[in-house]
Each structure stands twice: as structure tokens, then as C-alpha cells.
Amino acid sequence: xxRSDFQAIAKWIAPNSQVLDLGCGDGSFLEYLQxxxxxxxxxxxxxxxxxxxxxxxxxxxxxxxxxGGLALFENDSFDTVVLSQTLQTIHQTEKILxxxxxxxxxxxxSFPNFGHWSHRLAVGLGHMPVSKSLPYQWYNTPNVxxxxxxxxxxxxxxxxxxxxxxxxxxxxREVTLLPNLFGSLxxxxxxxx
Amino acid sequence: xSELHLSRNTxxxxxxxxxxxxxxxxxxxxxxxxxxxxxxxxxxxxxxxHALNASHHxxxxxxxxxxxxxxxxxxxxxxxxxxxxxxxxIGVNNLGSCFGSTGPMSLNPATGKPYGADFPVITxxxxxxxQARLADKLGIRxxxxxxxxxxxxxxxxxxxxxxxxxxxxxxxxxxTPKLSAQNIAFNEVARNAILSDPDFHGGNYYxxxxxxxxxxxxxxxxGHITYLSDDDMAEKFGRELQRPAGESDDYRFSFDVxxxxxxxxxxxxxxxxxxxxxxxxxxITRALDYxxxxxxYEGSLQRALADVQAKFxxxxxxxxxxxxxxxxxxxxxxxxxxxxxxxYAEIDAPHGxxxxxxxxxxxxxxxxxxxxxxxxARR
Numbered sequence: 001x002x003r004s005d006f007q008a009i010a011k012w013i014a015p016n017s018q019v020l021d022l023g024c025g026d027g028s029f030l031e032y033l034q035x036x037x038x039x040x041x042x043x044x045x046x047x048x049x050x051x052x053x054x055x056x057x058x059x060x061x062x063x064x065x066x067x068g069g070l071a072l073f074e075n076d077s078f079d080t081v082v083l084s085q086t087l088q089t090i091h092q093t094e095k096i097l098x099x100x101x102x103x104x105x106x107x108x109x110s111f112p113n114f115g116h117w118s119h120r121l122a123v124g125l126g127h128m129p130v131s132k133s134l135p136y137q138w139y140n141t142p143n144v145x146x147x148x149x150x151x152x153x154x155x156x157x158x159x160x161x162x163x164x165x166x167x168x169x170x171x172x173r174e175v176t177l178l179p180n181l182f183g184s185l186x187x188x189x190x191x192x193x
Numbered sequence: 194x195s196e197l198h199l200s201r202n203t204x205x206x207x208x209x210x211x212x213x214x215x216x217x218x219x220x221x222x223x224x225x226x227x228x229x230x231x232x233x234x235x236x237x238x239x240x241x242x243h244a245l246n247a248s249h250h251x252x253x254x255x256x257x258x259x260x261x262x263x264x265x266x267x268x269x270x271x272x273x274x275x276x277x278x279x280x281x282x283i284g285v286n287n288l289g290s291c292f293g294s295t296g297p298m299s300l301n302p303a304t305g306k307p308y309g310a311d312f313p314v315i316t317x318x319x320x321x322x323x324q325a326r327l328a329d330k331l332g333i334r335x336x337x338x339x340x341x342x343x344x345x346x347x348x349x350x351x352x353x354x355x356x357x358x359x360x361x362x363x364x365x366x367x368x369t370p371k372l373s374a375q376n377i378a379f380n381e382v383a384r385n386a387i388l389s390d391p392d393f394h395g396g397n398y399y400x401x402x403x404x405x406x407x408x409x410x411x412x413x414x415x416g417h418i419t420y421l422s423d424d425d426m427a428e429k430f431g432r433e434l435q436r437p438a439g440e441s442d443d444y445r446f447s448f449d450v451x452x453x454x455x456x457x458x459x460x461x462x463x464x465x466x467x468x469x470x471x472x473x474x475x476x477i478t479r480a481l482d483y484x485x486x487x488x489x490y491e492g493s494l495q496r497a498l499a500d501v502q503a504k505f506x507x508x509x510x511x512x513x514x515x516x517x518x519x520x521x522x523x524x525x526x527x528x529x530x531x532x533x534x535x536x537y538a539e540i541d542a543p544h545g546x547x548x549x550x551x552x553x554x555x556x557x558x559x560x561x562x563x564x565x566x567x568x569x570a571r572r
Contacts, residue, residue, distance in 0.1 A: 018532065040532065048555050051538055055506075055562040058570060062525060062537045072526045 004172035017079035023086030115148030229277030242341030251284035297472035310396025410462035422545030
């Protein structure tokens with residue numbers, strides 16, 4: 001089962017590019033990407049068992065905590081930096097975004113959209129939302145930052161980031177009508193302004 | 194369970210060896226042990242490089258003493274993380290060491306006496322040259338992997354630089370691209386202990402039928418401290434007093450062994466001084482000090498590693514303060530800047546530098562995954 005954002009992210013990555021996948025998990029995306037097109041890639045992951053999975057898959061993986069920044073990586077050293085459904089798990093949001101656009105010529109950020117109508121409804125009814133895109137209870141979620149499409153756009157603008165493209169999904173399909181209300185997964189393609 | 198297929202051999206090299214120092218060694222022997230079987234293509238060989246005090250005896254029971262189990266037996270053997278059912282593993286005793294390969298204890302053909310102080314200073318790069326000659330003798334054009342921990346990791350790194358085409362994977366564990374001033378300082382204390390022992394006789398103690406035992410013991414004691422973490426020592430010894438059962442825990446107000454940790458260090462030093470050669474200790478600590486592949490590139494490790502073709506696995510341990518994770522990250526950073534293939538794991542193990550010899554499951558699972566993947570990819 002391929003995560004619905006994989007395909008959309010892969011579309012924005014050119015063949016033969018240098019790719020850095022931050023918070024690469026068990027390496028599923030990089031494995032998928034390398035099946036789609038030739039790229040040279042590294043993953044970054046903190047969790048022992050996920051690092052192990054990446055090594056099992058023969059991927060380049062660097063075990064590191066993203067909260068500490070990306071000191072191992074030089075400016076503009078990657079064509080594309082991917083931060084896929086990881087932004088919401090990082091405390092130092094502004095720092096990681098600065099680091100991502102420093103290291104990548106382009107970056108792709110994806111995150112679950114808290115603004116989806118079902119999430120709004122849940123909160124309206126007095127409960128934190130639990131859904132396909134936010135599948136955790138409030139007490140066991142790894143997410144430490146919840147944000148909406150509109151929130152991200154505002155922060156990107158405040159940080160002087162250029163939004164090259166965006167794609168808001170629900171159930172794997174692109175949402176063009178009121179995406180902040182009907183989209184559950186947001187993808188942004190950004191760079192330094 | 195399949196067999197280890199251990200075989201031990203002494204291999205003579207008649208061709209003189211030019212050393213980094215400019216000296217030339219006339220001829221020399223290397224003792225090796227091998228495990229598993231070399232495939233017909235000779236493409237499944239893994240070279241294991243040893244650290245300061247180890248030897249060619251990497252795995253299994255020693256052929257001459259079944260009690261003596263190889264120093265990395267938890268890592269290498271049938272069904273182990275480095276599976277000798279798939280790989281042909283070679284352990285080699287380095288030149289200058291004291292376990293059978295030519296070293297300061299060996300007879301100098303020019304004088305008919307042990308080399309002693311006349312044995313030339315050897316560098317990591319010199320070792321790698323001897324290991325490449327060994328590979329030639331065994332008909333191995335390219336190693337599937339060269340692997341080592343600590344000083345052994347330096348040799349693996351040097352392999353990837355000196356013979357980039359002859360090594361497919363480079364596995365560098367608990368190592369560093371160069372010693373820090375603090376690392377050199379500890380080595381200097383150890384060497385000074387040996388050099389100032391009255392039984393050292395300028396390195397020619399063999400002729401006097403003595404060994405600089407107390408110097409060697411002290412050297413090992415100070416070295417040993419750097420192999421353990423503070424937490425590990427606290428856990429193992431704390432402030433426990435060395436007292437026979439039933440005796441009072443009052444201080445004795447003396448300089449004899451009072452604390453458990455003192456007793457442990459003395460025991461380790463004593464044990465070491467019985468089997469290790471003092472001149473070898475000097476040589477090997479100096480090889481550690483001198484290792485600095487970036488030196489000839491104005492300090493740029495990235496440039497030193499520019500020609501690397503091997504795929505790297507770099508592993509560090511969080512509580513290792515001798516070669517802490519930051520030192521491994523320097524290697525990783527240089528490889529990343531060169532866009533070389535590299536994976537890096539930081540194992541949160543409590544055992545300090547020595548962790549690379551122990552069987553922490555996260556560490557062993559990782560090494561197993563890496564070598565299994567290598568084996569699968571080659572089939």
C-alpha cells in the first residue's frame with residue numbers, strides 16, 4: 001500500500017537528482033522513489049528500528065535528530081529535500097524550515113491538514129480529531145505542532161519562503177475547491193525566495 | 194549449524210616493504226586466520242582489522258588453546274552478524290604486533306638479535322599496504338568489505354583511500370578521522386610509563402631478559418579508563434570497597450587497594466603485561482597518533498576521501514568519550530559532501546568505547562542487516 005502523498009511528491013522530483021529525505025521512516029518513500037526514477041538519495045531518521053529497516057533495504061540512511069538542525073549537510077547540496085509528514089513532529093518549526101531551504105535547492109513539505117472539515121467538526125463537538133490523516137489520540141500522538149494549509153502559507157510568507165507549487169489531497173485525490181476545508185494532506189513545493 | 198572452518202597460517206613476504214617513514218623493512222611474516230570459504234570468484238572476502246591489543250584470532254576457539262576465544266567471536270561466525278556461511282573472513286595480525294607477525298620481538302636478520310628499539314615506526318597506511326600484499330597473495334582483487342573498530346576502523350578508512358578500487362564496503366566502527374590532543378595525551382602518558390620503566394633499557398630489554406612490566410601495566414591501566422564510560426564504571430564499581438566477606442567497611446587509611454575499581458584496573462594491567470609487548474604498545478599508540486588522512490589536504494577530510502568508491506557504514510556509540518559520535522560524524526559529513534554512499538548509526542549503548550566489542554542487540558542487528566543486504570544484493 002503506497003501512501004497517497006508518495007506519488008505526488010515523486011512527481012516533483014526530477015530524474016537523476018540528489019534527494020534528501022528528512023524523517024525518512026522505514027525508507028518506504030525512498031524505495032518507492034528509486035523504483036520510479038533514478039535518483040541518488042539519503043534518508044535521515046532518528047528511530048533505531050526504522051534506521052534498521054532502511055539498512056535492510058540497502059538505502060543510505062543517517063541516524064540523526066532533526067531538532068538539532070542539519071549541520072552535516074552543506075548549503076544547496078541537494079536538488080530536493082523532502083520533509084514528508086514530519087514537520088508536525090518537530091518542535092523547532094522555523095529552524096527546521098530554514099535548514100531545509102538552506103540545504104535544498106527545492107524542498108517538498110507535506111503535513112496533515114488540521115483544517116479539514118472533519119477535524120473542525122470533531123473540535124466543534126468537543127473532541128480532538130482522530131482521522132486517517134491524524135490517526136492518533138491526543139495522549140499518544142507523535143505530533144507536537146498542528147497546523148492548517150492556511151497556517152503554513154502564512155508561516156512560509158513570514159519566513160520569506162517561495163511557494164513554487166502546492167497540492168492538497170484527500171483520499172489520494174487532489175482537492176481544488178476550498179482545499180483548506182476539504183483537503184486532509186497538504187504538499188508544498190518551496191524554495192528560498 | 195554449519196562450521197567455522199578456521200584456518201591459521203603464517204605468510205612470508207620476501208619483497209622489501211618501503212614504509213611511510215622512509216625506512217625499508219627487508220622482509221616480514223604476517224599471521225592470519227581465515228573463517229568460512231572463499232568463493233570461486235574470490236569476491237566474498239572480508240578483511241577484519243584489529244585495534245590496539247588484538248590479533249589475527251578474531252573468531253572461534255584458538256587452534257592451540259580452545260579456551261582462547263577470538264576477540265570478535267560475537268560478531269563473526271556461522272549464523273552471526275557477519276555470517277561465515279556467506280563470507281570468507283580474514284583476520285590478520287598487524288606488522289609490529291606481538292602475536293606472531295614480524296615485530297620488535299622478532300629477530301632482525303641484519304643482527305641476528307631481536308629488533309627491539311630498531312624496529313621501524315609503522316603507520317596505519319603501512320599496515321594497509323601489507324594487507325594489500327596479503328590480498329594479492331590470496332588472489333583477492335577486491336574485498337567485499339574491510340571492517341574494523343577503533344584503530345581497526347582507521348585501517349578500513351585508509352583502505353578506502355589507498356585502494357579505492359579494491360574495497361566494496363568500508364565499515365568503520367567507534368573510530369575517528371584523527372586523534373584529538375586529549376587522545377594523544379593519554380597515549381603519551383601510557384608511553385611515558387613504559388619509557389620510564391628502569392627495565393625498558395631503551396627498548397632492548399629482551400637482551401637483559403626482563404620486560405618493563407610495571408610500565409606496561411600502568412600503560413594499560415590508563416588506556417583502560419578511556420575504554421569505559423563514566424556510567425559504566427559507576428555501575429560496575431561505584432565506590433565499592435575491596436573487602437573480603439564479613440570484613441568491616443571502614444576505611445583503612447592506606448594506599449593499598451581500597452576501592453573495587455583500583456583492584457579491577459590493577460588486574461587488567463597485570464593480565465595485559467603478561468601477554469603484550471611493550472615495544473609493540475609504543476608502536477601502535479604512535480600509529481594511532483600519526484593517523485590523519487586529511488593532513489596532506491590542508492586538513493580537508495572531504496578531499497582526502499574524494500576518490501572513495503566504497504560504500505560506507507559508520508557506527509558510533511553515544512557513551513564513547515574516547516572517539517565520541519562527533520568524530521564519526523566528521524567522517525560522515527566528508528562522505529556526504531562528496532556524495533559518497535554512506536549510512537550512519539549512532540547506538541545508544543552504555544558501555545563507552547568498548548561497546549564495539551560487546552553484543553548490544555541494536556548494534557548487532559544493524560551489522561547483520563548491512564551484511565545480509567550485501568549478501569542478498571550480490572546473489
